[in-house]
Amino acid sequence: MPQASYPYAIGRIRVLENKLLNNDKVERMIEADTPADVLKILAESEYGTGQELASAHDYEKLLAAELRKVYDFIEEVTPDKELTDLFWLQYDVHNLKVLLKARAIGGGDEPLMDTGSIVSDSLKAAVYKGDHSDVPPFVSEVLREIDEKYGERFDPHRIEVALDKAGYKHIFNVLRKKKNAFLQEFFQKRVDLINIKMLLRVKGLGEDAGFLSSMLIPGGTIADELLIKALDEPVDKLVYALRDSEYAQVVALGVRAFERDGSLTVYERLADDFLLHFVKSRSFDPLGFEAIAGYIMAKENEIKLVRLIMVGKINNISTDKIRERLRDVYV
Amino acid sequence: MELGQILALIGVALSVFVAGIGSARGVAIVGQAGAGVVSEDPDKFSQVLVLQALPGTQGIYGFLIGFIILIRLNVFGGMVSVSPQTGWLFLIGSLPIAIVGLISAILQAKVAAAGVGLIAKRPEEVGKAITFAVIVETYAVLALLASFLIVYFIPVA
Numbered sequence: 001m002p003q004a005s006y007p008y009a010i011g012r013i014r015v016l017e018n019k020l021l022n023n024d025k026v027e028r029m030i031e032a033d034t035p036a037d038v039l040k041i042l043a044e045s046e047y048g049t050g051q052e053l054a055s056a057h058d059y060e061k062l063l064a065a066e067l068r069k070v071y072d073f074i075e076e077v078t079p080d081k082e083l084t085d086l087f088w089l090q091y092d093v094h095n096l097k098v099l100l101k102a103r104a105i106g107g108g109d110e111p112l113m114d115t116g117s118i119v120s121d122s123l124k125a126a127v128y129k130g131d132h133s134d135v136p137p138f139v140s141e142v143l144r145e146i147d148e149k150y151g152e153r154f155d156p157h158r159i160e161v162a163l164d165k166a167g168y169k170h171i172f173n174v175l176r177k178k179k180n181a182f183l184q185e186f187f188q189k190r191v192d193l194i195n196i197k198m199l200l201r202v203k204g205l206g207e208d209a210g211f212l213s214s215m216l217i218p219g220g221t222i223a224d225e226l227l228i229k230a231l232d233e234p235v236d237k238l239v240y241a242l243r244d245s246e247y248a249q250v251v252a253l254g255v256r257a258f259e260r261d262g263s264l265t266v267y268e269r270l271a272d273d274f275l276l277h278f279v280k281s282r283s284f285d286p287l288g289f290e291a292i293a294g295y296i297m298a299k300e301n302e303i304k305l306v307r308l309i310m311v312g313k314i315n316n317i318s319t320d321k322i323r324e325r326l327r328d329v330y331v
Numbered sequence: 332m333e334l335g336q337i338l339a340l341i342g343v344a345l346s347v348f349v350a351g352i353g354s355a356r357g358v359a360i361v362g363q364a365g366a367g368v369v370s371e372d373p374d375k376f377s378q379v380l381v382l383q384a385l386p387g388t389q390g391i392y393g394f395l396i397g398f399i400i401l402i403r404l405n406v407f408g409g410m411v412s413v414s415p416q417t418g419w420l421f422l423i424g425s426l427p428i429a430i431v432g433l434i435s436a437i438l439q440a441k442v443a444a445a446g447v448g449l450i451a452k453r454p455e456e457v458g459k460a461i462t463f464a465v466i467v468e469t470y471a472v473l474a475l476l477a478s479f480l481i482v483y484f485i486p487v488a
Contacts, residue, residue: 007360007444011367014451015375077367286364286444 009077010291016073017295021045021302029306030322035059035313042306059310063303064114070299071115074292083178083289085117086171086187087296092116092123093167096139097160099127100146104154138173142166161215164194172219182282182290189246189278191220193271196251199227199238200258200267235259250274276301332410338418339404342425343397346478350393350432357386357440364444368451378450378457382443385464389432389439392475396428400482411487424481431474439467 021029025041032038035056042048048065071088078084091113102110112120122134132140145166146159168191175184195216202212209228216224222245230238235255242251254267276297283294305326312322365379400421405411413421446460 005363007362007364007447008367010444011364011369011447011451012371013367014448015368015371018452284445286441286448287360291448 004077004079006079006287006289006292009079010286012073012077013291013295017298019045020298021305026305026309026326029309030319030326032313035310038306038309038313047306056310057314059307059314063307067115067299067303070296074296078292080178080289082174083180083183084292084296086174086183087293088115088117089167089171092118092139093163095120095123096127096143096163099123100159100163101156103127104156136170138166138170158214165217168217168219180289182288183293186275186279186293188219188221190275191217192222192247193250193274195220195222195224195227196238196247197264197267197271199230200255200264203231203235204258204262247274272301272304333413333418334415335413335418336404336410338415339400339413339421342418342422342482343400345422345429346393346400346425346432347397348393349429350436351390353433353436354387354390354393357389357436357443358383360437360440361386361443361447364447368447372451375450375454378454378460379447381457381461382446382450382464385443385461385468386436386440388468389428389436389471392428392471392478393432396425396475396478396482399479400425403482403485403487413487417485417487420485421482424478424485426478427474427481428471428478432471435467435471435474439464439471442467 025045029038029041032041039053039056039059039062042062043050048062049069051061051065053059053062074084074087075081095112095116095118098110098112102108112123114120116123118135118139123139125131125133126135126139126143132143135143142162146162149162150159168187171187172184175187198215198217199212202215209231212231213224213228216227222242226241230241235258239248239252239255242248245251250267250270254264254270257266258264276294279290279294279297282288283290285291308325309322311317312325361379361383365376365383368379369376401407403421404413443460443464446464449460450457
């Protein structure tokens with residue numbers, strides 16, 4: 001077991017950053033003729049754990065294995081597990097959503113992510129058997145709350161919102177204790193961007209202000225009132241209201257695209273990219289958490305990118321179209 | 332033993348151990364960063380080693396000043412008599428390298444650790460990585476000079 005420290009972890013990360021897919025490789029993947037050719041390029045970059053895929057359609061297995069590799073690596077070198085766990089929390093939340101849904105429809109064997117901070121068997125025990133002994137207090141709390149409120153009638157939407165909120169509440173509680181200014185800022189930005197997305201989604205659904213305000217996640221820097229007010233106004237007002245904020249560009253481009261074709265894809269990618277750049281711009285400190293966060297995000301982003309290319313190749317989408325979908329953000 | 336001698340020996344102790352702590356911490360920081368890089372890429376060992384050694388100099392400077400004080404006190408040949416005032420002067424003379432040594436070693440280690448990250452990406456730029464770290468050394472050298480001038484020219488009866 002190597003001694004876990006920031007310089008050691010970041011030293012290892014600096015070498016691994018060389019193995020991230022560069023523009024050349026991405027370009028070759030886009031130009032590849034078949035999905036299998038894309039996988040060959042990934043194999044050159046030591047993607048996954050070298051397992052054989054029965055067919056190119058099993059690429060999700062490869063991506064899951066790659067994410068798990070990142071997870072294992074971070075677990076090995078993390079100088080502060082409480083902080084790195086905050087990045088894996090989203091997978092716990094995802095697992096809880098899957099389990100609660102499965103419980104509601106009486107299903108059993110649901111595929112869970114193995115990159116959560118909580119062992120999935122513990123989550124299963126908590127959801128199915130009410131055995132909360134191996135889950136952290138915040139999970140236990142939100143599960144009780146969900147059982148009390150929605151025990152009678154399964155309401156997937158409200159349950160998801162409750163889980164997301166509980167996750168972020170936990171994150172900000174940990175950060176208050178840890179006093180890590182960088183992560184505080186990072187998660188505030190993430191919450192802001194998610195809240196703007198919620199606003200757009202609610203706008204698209206044509207729901208009312210009460211619905212939106214029940215969904216907004218606390219902890220961000222944008223006031224809830226601003227978002228709720230924006231619900232009944234043209235989107236230009238929102239773009240104007242945020243023109244001096246750092247989200248100006250994301251909102252301007254993302255919201256326009258949403259207005260044009262009602263899709264949040266562009267916004268989501270711009271938001272991801274915004275966060276990635278924020279972390280990258282800070283990740284030069286050889287003794288800080290920034291570089292660790294930067295590596296996790298870079299890998300997550302890379303995996304999303306590979307997924308986009310694979311989906312395109314499998315569905316015979318033309319090279320130009322795939323490039324167009326990636327161009328907005330990645331090139 | 333006289334008060335003056337005690338004060339001068341405290342000066343020796345300060346310059347050696349305070350600057351030494353700085354160097355030990357500094358070398359440890361760069362060593363950890365280096366171990367991280369080398370565990371993924373063993374070929375980088377020699378380049379990383381140069382950077383690790385850099386924050387070690389402050390401890391040597393501290394030892395040097397301590398040694399000069401010891402010589403001035405003639406510790407090895409029956410200690411000379413030192414007035415309290417002269418003792419204070421020796422103690423003050425040890426402070427520049429003690430304090431600047433401690434701080435500059437740790438700061439230099441951060442620059443060197445960043446340099447280790449630079450080598451991980453671009454091994455051909457090792458010279459630049461070393462240059463960045465060496466510039467921090469300037470202030471340790473100035474502190475060494477100040478300490479040296481003080482402890483060397485203090486009149487001892």
